[in-house]
Amino acid sequence: xxxxxxxxxxxxxxxxxxxxxxxxxxxxxxxxxxxxxxxxxxxxxxxxxxxxxxxxxxxxxxxxxxxxxxxxxxxxxxxxxxxxxxxxxxxxxxxxxxxxxxxxxxxxxxxxxxxxxxxxxxxxxxxxxxxxxxxxxxxxxxxxxxxxxxxxxxxxxxxxxxxxxxxxxxxxxxxxxxxxxxxxxxxxxxxxxxxxxxxxxxxxxxxxxxxxxxxxxxxxxxxxxxxxxxxxxxxxxxxxxxxxxxxxxxxxxxxxxxxxxxxxxxxxxxxx
Numbered sequence: 001x002x003x004x005x006x007x008x009x010x011x012x013x014x015x016x017x018x019x020x021x022x023x024x025x026x027x028x029x030x031x032x033x034x035x036x037x038x039x040x041x042x043x044x045x046x047x048x049x050x051x052x053x054x055x056x057x058x059x060x061x062x063x064x065x066x067x068x069x070x071x072x073x074x075x076x077x078x079x080x081x082x083x084x085x086x087x088x089x090x091x092x093x094x095x096x097x098x099x100x101x102x103x104x105x106x107x108x109x110x111x112x113x114x115x116x117x118x119x120x121x122x123x124x125x126x127x128x129x130x131x132x133x134x135x136x137x138x139x140x141x142x143x144x145x146x147x148x149x150x151x152x153x154x155x156x157x158x159x160x161x162x163x164x165x166x167x168x169x170x171x172x173x174x175x176x177x178x179x180x181x182x183x184x185x186x187x188x189x190x191x192x193x194x195x196x197x198x199x200x201x202x203x204x205x206x207x208x209x210x211x212x213x214x215x216x217x218x219x220x221x222x223x224x225x226x227x228x229x230x231x232x233x234x235x236x237x238x239x240x241x242x243x244x245x246x247x248x249x250x251x252x253x254x255x256x257x258x259x260x261x262x263x264x265x266x267x268x269x270x271x272x
Contacts, residue, residue, distance in 0.1 A: 015166035022208035065124035118190035149193030207233035
């Protein structure tokens with residue numbers, strides 16, 4: 001157990017964990033152009049980087065779930081509550097070795113996208129023994145989705161605890177109709193558990209879309225940052241620092257979220 005004083009906590013460097021959702025083609029990947037490229041790591045899962053083909057951003061391409069887990073373990077560090085045979089344990093962290101040591105230099109981890117990542121997780125889960133009935137040997141869809149849901153939440157929690165880093169998850173926003181033909185905006189994601197629990201994991205949920213402000217000007221891109229809103233878009237601002245609508249500049253938005261005005265106090269014995 002570690003005791004952290006109030007001044008120590010306020011002096012700590014802290015990053016924001018942010019989910020940005022929007023329809024395909026709205027420019028989510030292009031937000032990389034508004035960040036400090038030398039301090040940003042692009043996690044390319046979707047292979048949809050044509051919009052930034054000329055951008056010299058360091059990149060890790062993730063094509064399988066095992067690589068995704070190794071990456072999250074290296075970024076978030078070992079979790080002492082896990083046994084040595086489990087992912088994200090001290091043994092897992094040591095097994096990765098120094099192959100990813102260069103990750104420490106990056107302040108922003110840009111994950112594109114959580115929608116594509118969920119497909120990697122499910123593809124891995126449906127090949128595991130839990131995805132098959134012990135009695136009949138036939139495929140057990142419920143078992144596969146259960147394992148997939150647990151894996152995704154563990155992965156997200158691992159990155160949630162990378163306190164010093166800004167982690168941005170990009171996801172596809174889709175409109176889903178229920179049995180009463182009522183429309184609702186949702187994150188496109190394999191399985192229901194991730195979409196249901198992700199809002200409690202991230203600090204910020206921003207919907208990026210073309211917004212019509214009713215001023216006879218063409219719709220322009222922006223972030224919807226709070227809910228409820230008249231467009232019924234997903235939104236959440238744990239910091240309380242964002243306006244209901246913010247311009248689509250990721251670098252400025254993260255600076256707004258993480259900048260503090262705290263002046264550390266001198267210890268009592270030094271003031272007297």
